[in-house]
Amino acid sequence: MTNDTAPQKSVGERLIIALPYLWLVAFFLVPFVIVGKISLSQTVIAQPPYTPVLDLSAGLGGLIDFFGALSADTYATLAGDDLYLFSYLKSLQVAGLSTAILLAIGLPIAHAMARAPARLQPFLVVAVMLPFWTSFLIRIYAWMTILQRDGLLNQVLQGLGLVDEPASWLSTDTAVLIGIVYSYLPFMVLPLYASLHKLDESLLEAAADLGCPRWKAFWLVTVPLIAPGIGAGCLLCLIPIIGEFVIPDLLGGSDTMMIGQTLWTEFFANKDWPVASAIAVVLLMLLVVPIAAWEALQSRQIREGR
Amino acid sequence: MRRAFVPRDDLDKPMVRFDAVTRRFADVTAVDQLSLDIREGEFFALLGPSGCGKTTLLRMLAGFERPDEGRLLLAGQDIAAVPPWRRPVNMMFQSYALFPHLSVAGNIAFGLKQERMPRREIKARLAEMLRLVRLEGLNKRKPHQLSGGQRQRVALARALAKHPKVLLLDEPLAALDKKLREETQYELMALQDRLDTTFVIVTHDQEEAMTMAHRIGVMNHGRLAQVGTPAEIYEQPCSRWVAGFIGDVNFFDGTVDAAGVDGVVVADTAGRRFRAAGTAGIQAGTKVALAVRPEKILLTTAAPDAAAMPVNTVAGKVADIGYLGDLSLYKVRLDDGTVVKASVTNARRFAASDIGWDDTVWLSFAPDAAVVLTE
Numbered sequence: 020m021t022n023d024t025a026p027q028k029s030v031g032e033r034l035i036i037a038l039p040y041l042w043l044v045a046f047f048l049v050p051f052v053i054v055g056k057i058s059l060s061q062t063v064i065a066q067p068p069y070t071p072v073l074d075l076s077a078g079l080g081g082l083i084d085f086f087g088a089l090s091a092d093t094y095a096t097l098a099g100d101d102l103y104l105f106s107y108l109k110s111l112q113v114a115g116l117s118t119a120i121l122l123a124i125g126l127p128i129a130h131a132m133a134r135a136p137a138r139l140q141p142f143l144v145v146a147v148m149l150p151f152w153t154s155f156l157i158r159i160y161a162w163m164t165i166l167q168r169d170g171l172l173n174q175v176l177q178g179l180g181l182v183d184e185p186a187s188w189l190s191t192d193t194a195v196l197i198g199i200v201y202s203y204l205p206f207m208v209l210p211l212y213a214s215l216h217k218l219d220e221s222l223l224e225a226a227a228d229l230g231c232p233r234w235k236a237f238w239l240v241t242v243p244l245i246a247p248g249i250g251a252g253c254l255l256c257l258i259p260i261i262g263e264f265v266i267p268d269l270l271g272g273s274d275t276m277m278i279g280q281t282l283w284t285e286f287f288a289n290k291d292w293p294v295a296s297a298i299a300v301v302l303l304m305l306l307v308v309p310i311a312a313w314e315a316l317q318s319r320q321i322r323e324g325r
Numbered sequence: 326m327r328r329a330f331v332p333r334d335d336l337d338k339p340m341v342r343f344d345a346v347t348r349r350f351a352d353v354t355a356v357d358q359l360s361l362d363i364r365e366g367e368f369f370a371l372l373g374p375s376g377c378g379k380t381t382l383l384r385m386l387a388g389f390e391r392p393d394e395g396r397l398l399l400a401g402q403d404i405a406a407v408p409p410w411r412r413p414v415n416m417m418f419q420s421y422a423l424f425p426h427l428s429v430a431g432n433i434a435f436g437l438k439q440e441r442m443p444r445r446e447i448k449a450r451l452a453e454m455l456r457l458v459r460l461e462g463l464n465k466r467k468p469h470q471l472s473g474g475q476r477q478r479v480a481l482a483r484a485l486a487k488h489p490k491v492l493l494l495d496e497p498l499a500a501l502d503k504k505l506r507e508e509t510q511y512e513l514m515a516l517q518d519r520l521d522t523t524f525v526i527v528t529h530d531q532e533e534a535m536t537m538a539h540r541i542g543v544m545n546h547g548r549l550a551q552v553g554t555p556a557e558i559y560e561q562p563c564s565r566w567v568a569g570f571i572g573d574v575n576f577f578d579g580t581v582d583a584a585g586v587d588g589v590v591v592a593d594t595a596g597r598r599f600r601a602a603g604t605a606g607i608q609a610g611t612k613v614a615l616a617v618r619p620e621k622i623l624l625t626t627a628a629p630d631a632a633a634m635p636v637n638t639v640a641g642k643v644a645d646i647g648y649l650g651d652l653s654l655y656k657v658r659l660d661d662g663t664v665v666k667a668s669v670t671n672a673r674r675f676a677a678s679d680i681g682w683d684d685t686v687w688l689s690f691a692p693d694a695a696v697v698l699t700e
Binding site: 229 | 387411416418420424435
């Protein structure tokens with residue numbers, strides 16, 4: 020007996036497949052379209068503080084008027100003022116630098132975790148995630164007290180005789196980097212640990228057997244094989260750090276103007292919703308590049324069956 | 326049987342020497358005061374049940390484990406402290422351990438690149454290795470694009486590429502199916518003959534060890550139970566454990582009744598008396614086990630002629646018959662309940678077997694078919 024028609028999917032099956040798409044449409048696509056629409060509007064002193072406002076009761080004519088009133092002026096503003104370019108570059112710089120530091124710190128930690136006795140490893144994973152049990156905001160406030168002029172860091176440095184005068188840490192780029200690296204470390208360590216944990220120990224033995232000392236085997240065997248984990252960890256950190264607002268706002272100074280703060284200022288201080296929306300749209304476009312890179316990497320892995 | 330291996334290196338300077346080597350893990354002694362010489366150009370098999378320490382022994386040779394006590398010599402040099410990447414030995418791993426991110430060529434050339442061999446020589450050696458394991462044309466494939474048998478060949482070529490003094494093979498055929506395993510056994514033997522490299526193989530498969538090796542070291546509980554050629558181990562096992570581990574065997578426990586120049590007479594616990602040849606030095610009264618292999622027992626349906634009644638004949642009833650195609654295995658229950666296994670070659674097709682369950686049969690074996698074991 021042959022069955023040459025593909026089995027029909029039931030309504031239930033279709034619904035299950037449709038659910039994530041519905042979710043994305045409702046909570047990502049629709050808000051994004053609204054933000055995109057606002058970014059094409061002009062600011063006015065009114066409620067809501069922008070024009071044109073879409074009024075569906077005006078019928079087709081109102082719709083045509085609405086689309087006619089949209090303009091890309093806000094994007095011209097973004098391009099015309101160095102402040103915005105500076106904020107984007109600052110965000111990229113801070114995100115790039117902190118991701119590099121995170122990788123440098125996270126890799127040895129993940130490596131040590133993967134090499135620890137098997138019965139210890141679940142506890143180490145929990146230990147890495149332990150900071151999540153406290154509110155993120157409280158942890159950043161804790162860093163403020165540590166980094167302030169008479170804070171713990173300066174007391175320790177002075178006690179050790181490393182500095183004579185208490186240095187000002189708070190409101191510097193260094194404080195922002197410390198806060199970001201501290202907060203994002205689990206996002207770097209966990210993907211690295213997952214790929215190091217899967218790494219077949221006998222591959223490193225084979226490398227040693229073939230004349231490759233340990234440090235060299237790390238570069239020739241370990242790094243290429245955990246590249247997906249490195250990519251995942253870096254992107255998991257880089258993408259949210261670019262848009263990070265709370266840490267630079269609380270720990271940084273006036274010269275640490277990352278894009279998140281610029282957006283906040285436009286939205287809340289200047290009440291300029293269209294420009295704030297345009298900043299968000301451009302930021303999203305900037306993030307699409309690394310996200311697309313990640314997607315390409317993952318689909319390649321799936322193709323190669325690893 | 327394999328051509329006899331003639332040692333050519335200096336007897337005091339074997340290729341590999343384990344000198345009273347001990348290796349302990351937490352609470353187990355994996356290798357216990359073990360001494361062993363492996364000669365240059367020899368195909369040596371370490372055979373034993375799982376957990377007997379054979380893999381630890383191999384890993385010590387590769388440098389992944391260090392002996393706690395004793396000395397480990399390679400071509401006369403103590404290598405206990407030499408790291409794996411500086412040893413002129415290479416290993417073929419049971420899992421093959423092929424680098425998944427490298428192509429076939431990248432895998433095979435990996436070791437050559439480590440010793441900074443000139444590019445042109447690497448290319449030549451790579452071609453030689455691909456030819457040797459018949460993988461020409463597959464050099465650009467990644468390991469996951471190969472069949473199990475092909476992966477096994479890449480692993481072999483990678484381990485041989487550096488022309489090691491000793492090639493270590495850890496259960497090299499375990500992942501192959503039976504047919505391919507048998508073919509590969511003969512290929513490995515031919516390869517070893519041609520390359521004239523010392524091969525040390527670890528296996529739990531006695532057929533594999535018997536087929537391929539010049540000499541076998543049978544291991545149990547971290548010690549060598551017996552070292553010898555496959556024929557020696559099979560025909561002259563030194564202990565009850567070795568006799569039982571290699572092949573099928575029947576034991577008759579008893580005491581030596583009389584010892585003479587041409588052999589001994591053993592009276593077993595049921596009062597049966599057997600003659601065994603060639604057992605000099607055993608005193609009367611010694612407790613022994615008589616070991617007889619099933620294929621050395623002659624099974625007849627008629628009582629042997631009383632006048633020509635041969636020695637070592639017992640009667641019993643057929644309790645079980647196993648038809649294996651090439652031979653049939655009969656389990657015969659003797660009067661006292663002892664079950665003796667005897668195998669009969671099915672030399673003729675459709676030989677209407679006239680032996681059935683509960684038939685009375687006679688079993689006999691020649692005095693030189695039995696081995697007298699004191700351990």
